[in-house]
Amino acid sequence: MLKGLMRRVGNVLRGRTTLDEETVEELEAALVQADVSVPVAMEMAQQLRERAERERVTDEEGLLQLLRDEAYQRLAPHEGEIELADSPPTVILVLGVNGVGKTTTIAKLAHMFKSQGRNVLLAAGDTFRAAAVEQLQRWGERVGCDVIAQKMGADPGAVMFDALEAAKARGTDVVIADTAGRLHTKVNLMEELRKMGRIIERANGRPADERLLVIDANTGQNAINQAREFNQAVDVTGIAITKLDSTAKGGALLSLTAEMEIPLKLVGTGEKLEDLELFSAREFADGIV
Ligand SMILES: Nc1nc2c(ncn2[C@@H]2O[C@H](COP(=O)(O)OP(=O)(O)OP(=O)(O)O)[C@@H](O)[C@H]2O)c(=O)[nH]1
Ligand SMILES: [Mg+2]
The missing domain is CATH 1.20.120.140 (SRP54, nucleotide-binding domain)
Incomplete structure (x- = not known):
């Protein structure tokens, strides 16, 4: 790799x-x-x-x-893995700067859970970028799971609240929430993510079970800055590394793990629904040579 x-x-x-x-x-x-x-x-x-x-x-x-x-x-x-909570719904909040592959990773994860026989609900928490809601809805159709969404510009906290209400009413196993990769300022973005976190905690009786940070393997050294910033805002519980199928160098993971305790959980290896793997230190390291 x-x-x-x-x-x-x-x-x-x-x-x-x-x-x-x-x-x-x-x-x-x-x-x-x-x-x-x-x-x-x-x-x-x-x-x-x-x-x-x-x-x-x-x-x-x-x-x-x-x-x-x-x-x-x-x-x-x-090495870590995504674990489901004892009492459903398991809530996975997916974070990361714009373009790293959050929405695609959400679709792949939903596909993975569906193929394990679990029912999944997606929450369209990126209400900032034009067409982000529609993009998630298209994935929802392909994967075969419902998407809870409001209009562009809506409050993502309100979308989360709706999604959790729906999940409880339907007995949903897993709720996966999309988030914006960019707002007007970075401070705004981090504040919004914190707020989404608080709403999840109130609505589900506990913080989001997984705060999954998506990092593009092409990012280089800046990956560490991203991890630090998101971790400060929401206490990241896992990392998904995307685009390892590209010419990505991936060495940043070695420095990231040297500095931070965050578990590495998923690897994205393409643009298709099936292109998601659980992180394996052995495979990753063997890929070096
Ligand atoms: N080759 C490759 N491409 C990927 C992978 N994951 C995502 N992509 C591509 O990366 C681009 C951005 O993916 P998105 O899922 O829209 O990224 P995002 O983080 O949601 O972007 P924003 O919503 O703009 O913040 C798309 O063209 C995806 O097809 C991967 O593992 N490998
Ligand atoms: Mg997106």
Whole structure:
């Protein structure tokens, strides 16, 4: 999956049999180019060097295997999954800056739950962007689940309230809420998300069970800033990484996990309903080489 990282690091290690100072520096640079932050890249390169010496690994394939393992060790503690609440409806609030793939991920998740035999309701909480409501409604039709929506410009809190009322009346298993990726200002957006959170808490007797942050794998270092900001607003419980089918470098995940405790839960690998996987540290790390 980390195609860019694979290529870059592969190029550095190709034909090497020892990790001399120069190779370590090149390896650091390759990791940084694949969106790993400088401190984490330095740490990884250093650890790789120490392990190679200790374990007397001298061939290219062995070095690559060590790197895979290094990435795995870093990601494995962060592996998580979406869990359903004991008392339905499970409420999943989906967040992220504009264009990262929130609405598509919602449709994929709804499709996944439907195929497990659960009934799903979508809430059109992005009332800001033109046509956002219609986009979610089209997905709802394709997936085969109802969408609770109001007009563009409506209060997303009111949409959430409606959706939870409907969910309780119908015995819905899972409510998945779309949110805006952009408002007039970022402060507005964060305030609106907090407000949606409060309304969910009041209407469902507990905070949204999942506050899922969607991050585009192409985002690079900025992914960490996004995670920090959304986490401050709503206490993110999980991350979905989208567009890993593209040329995305994905290295930012390695720095993100170095800094934050948020579990990695889902991986988006395309534009179709089926293109959603549970996050696997092993697969992700193996994809490096
Ligand atoms: N290749 C690829 N494209 C994706 C993936 N997920 C989403 N997309 C595409 O990314 C674009 C934006 O997706 P949306 O789901 O509309 O993103 P959003 O975050 O809801 O965007 P806003 O509503 O504008 O904030 C669309 O063209 C999607 O088809 C993925 O995993 N892989
Ligand atoms: Mg959207």
